[in-house]
Amino acid sequence: MPVIQSQVDPFSEQFALNRAAMLVGIEHVRQLEQNLLNKAAEAKPRFDKRGQLLPRERLNLLLDPGAPFLELASLAGYKLHDDKDGNSAGGGLIAGIGYVSGVRVLVVANNSAIKGGTISPSGLKKSLRLQQIAMENKLPVITLAESGGANLNYAAEIFVEGARSFANQARMSAMGLPQITVVHGSATAGGAYQPGLSDYVVVVRGKAKLFLAGPPLLKAATGEVATDEALGGAKMHAQIAGTAEYLAESDADGVRQVREIVSLLPWNARLPLAPARHWEEPLYPIDEVLGLIPDDTKKPYDVREIIARIADGSNFLEFKGEFDQQTVCGHLQIQGRACGFIGNNGPITPKGASKAAQFIQLCDQSQTPLLFFHNTTGFMVGTESEQQGVIKHGAKMIQAVANARVPKLTLVVGGSYGAGNYAMCGRGLDPRFIFAWPNSRTAVMGGAQAGKVLRIVTEAKQAKDGLVHDPKMLDLLEQVTAQKLDSQSTALYGSASLWDDGLIDPRDTRTLLGYLLDICHEADVRPLQSNSFGVARF
Numbered sequence: 001m002p003v004i005q006s007q008v009d010p011f012s013e014q015f016a017l018n019r020a021a022m023l024v025g026i027e028h029v030r031q032l033e034q035n036l037l038n039k040a041a042e043a044k045p046r047f048d049k050r051g052q053l054l055p056r057e058r059l060n061l062l063l064d065p066g067a068p069f070l071e072l073a074s075l076a077g078y079k080l081h082d083d084k085d086g087n088s089a090g091g092g093l094i095a096g097i098g099y100v101s102g103v104r105v106l107v108v109a110n111n112s113a114i115k116g117g118t119i120s121p122s123g124l125k126k127s128l129r130l131q132q133i134a135m136e137n138k139l140p141v142i143t144l145a146e147s148g149g150a151n152l153n154y155a156a157e158i159f160v161e162g163a164r165s166f167a168n169q170a171r172m173s174a175m176g177l178p179q180i181t182v183v184h185g186s187a188t189a190g191g192a193y194q195p196g197l198s199d200y201v202v203v204v205r206g207k208a209k210l211f212l213a214g215p216p217l218l219k220a221a222t223g224e225v226a227t228d229e230a231l232g233g234a235k236m237h238a239q240i241a242g243t244a245e246y247l248a249e250s251d252a253d254g255v256r257q258v259r260e261i262v263s264l265l266p267w268n269a270r271l272p273l274a275p276a277r278h279w280e281e282p283l284y285p286i287d288e289v290l291g292l293i294p295d296d297t298k299k300p301y302d303v304r305e306i307i308a309r310i311a312d313g314s315n316f317l318e319f320k321g322e323f324d325q326q327t328v329c330g331h332l333q334i335q336g337r338a339c340g341f342i343g344n345n346g347p348i349t350p351k352g353a354s355k356a357a358q359f360i361q362l363c364d365q366s367q368t369p370l371l372f373f374h375n376t377t378g379f380m381v382g383t384e385s386e387q388q389g390v391i392k393h394g395a396k397m398i399q400a401v402a403n404a405r406v407p408k409l410t411l412v413v414g415g416s417y418g419a420g421n422y423a424m425c426g427r428g429l430d431p432r433f434i435f436a437w438p439n440s441r442t443a444v445m446g447g448a449q450a451g452k453v454l455r456i457v458t459e460a461k462q463a464k465d466g467l468v469h470d471p472k473m474l475d476l477l478e479q480v481t482a483q484k485l486d487s488q489s490t491a492l493y494g495s496a497s498l499w500d501d502g503l504i505d506p507r508d509t510r511t512l513l514g515y516l517l518d519i520c521h522e523a524d525v526r527p528l529q530s531n532s533f534g535v536a537r538f
Contacts, residue, residue, distance in 0.1 A: 415441050
């Protein structure tokens with residue numbers, strides 16, 4: 001296979017400037033994540049007094065030591081809804097893919113250390129995305145539950161769509177995906193159905209509380225007076241109601257019991273024996289990706305330089321390399337797994353869209369997973385492009401992306417604008433996973449371009465209506481529009497809005513892709529024991 005020869009000088013001034021700018025972006029993301037940890041740590045004295053572990057302490061006990069853990073959507077809801085200062089991001093949930101007793105699982109922990117783990121609209125959106133990940137990748141789900149339920153300030157935005165999370169639980173059980181929940185504290189109203197719809201439930205004595213209506217609501221609704229324990233305590237649910245299968249003595253004991261349950265499920269016993277994989281590391285150090293990308297999104301770079309630092313042996317067999325220079329397609333391997341690659345060196349031309357559509361169909365035919373690396377201003381516009389059938393060929397590309405049956409992994413490494421976002425398998429085209437670099441931007445168009453468009457449209461309307469132009473008003477309109485779109489196109493805004501599954505350090509790209517490809521492959525070969533209605537308690 002041809003080897004990419006890098007043309008980048010890692011000792012150049014431009015490389016150093018690019019690297020410095022990227023490091024600033026990475027540090028900003030890491031600092032925001034650290035702020036969340038610091039905020040949660042403030043609750044430790046309260047948890048200690050109650051004899052409880054912090055949510056992340058529970059999570060650390062649950063996961064296999066030293067095994068990889070991929071946190072998902074850590075900044076979901078950043079400065080949205082109830083997150084006023086950025087210190088409550090995450091949607092009330094800590095979640096990711098890791099290993100428990102040697103089994104790869106999706107783990108979800110209510111972050112009860114911050115605002116009692118209440119769920120905002122972003123939290124619901126995150127929860128639904130996590131369930132989608134579990135179903136698509138055939139992952140068991142372990143939940144460490146303790147939540148005040150829905151944030152009632154946003155009840156109207158959560159209530160109706162919230163039913164989807166329960167429907168998904170029922171469907172996962174019917175698929176044959178085990179769901180195990182430890183109830184560490186309060187699980188009220190809709191929150192009580194989450195453990196109720198799980199296949200295995202562990203409750204912590206003296207701490208867990210599950211009821212559809214707590215004592216205050218019960219008294220208001222019926223006049224009945226009841227204690228927490230009698231109405232929904234752990235002992236009652238384990239011994240009388242039968243909601244729980246296991247009674248734990250503490251948070252740590254509950255986590256221990258979950259690990260034991262997982263170890264006794266023959267989850268991996270039916271997987272086919274995986275052949276040993278061998279591969280060569282890239283010829284160029286992954287650290288160099290920091291200096292490849294200009295801080296100015298208008299400056300071009302060759303996406304092959306990224307490939308040279310993530311592909312096994314820096315090998316890349318380009319597909320129709322002479323046919324179009326803006327859309328790069330080809331075959332490579334990452335950690336021994338074959339992939340089809342599609343990346344951008346500029347706008348998507350009619351020829352580029354046609355080439356990509358053909359390549360996607362070939363990868364689908366050979367069951368080769370697809371990688372999409374975004375850095376495009378969108379589809380080429382102009383009279384020549386329109387006459388060459390950019391709409392027709394662009395539609396073919398979107399058809400191919402939408403209907404390809406192989407796993408699709410997306411990484412936004414630069415700009416992702418307009419319909420180019422769709423054609424490159426953005427969030428709306430349902431990639432199996434989508435992550436972004438801190439420098440990336442996603443929007444319908446650039447802010448300056450949007451400002452000019454709105455100015456031109458307004459001027460035309462004023463002229464049609466016989467009005468005199470006000471240059472100052474038009475200047476302000478153009479500036480405000482540009483600022484708004486620019487502020488809503490950043491990687492952080494996109495991640496807060498769950499347009500991706502998380503922001504990553506570019507240096508983790510190869511490791512991340514190897515992990516995701518492994519998840520996808522395991523899902524493809526895993527048999528499930530499904531039934532019609534899921535497992536119910538009788």
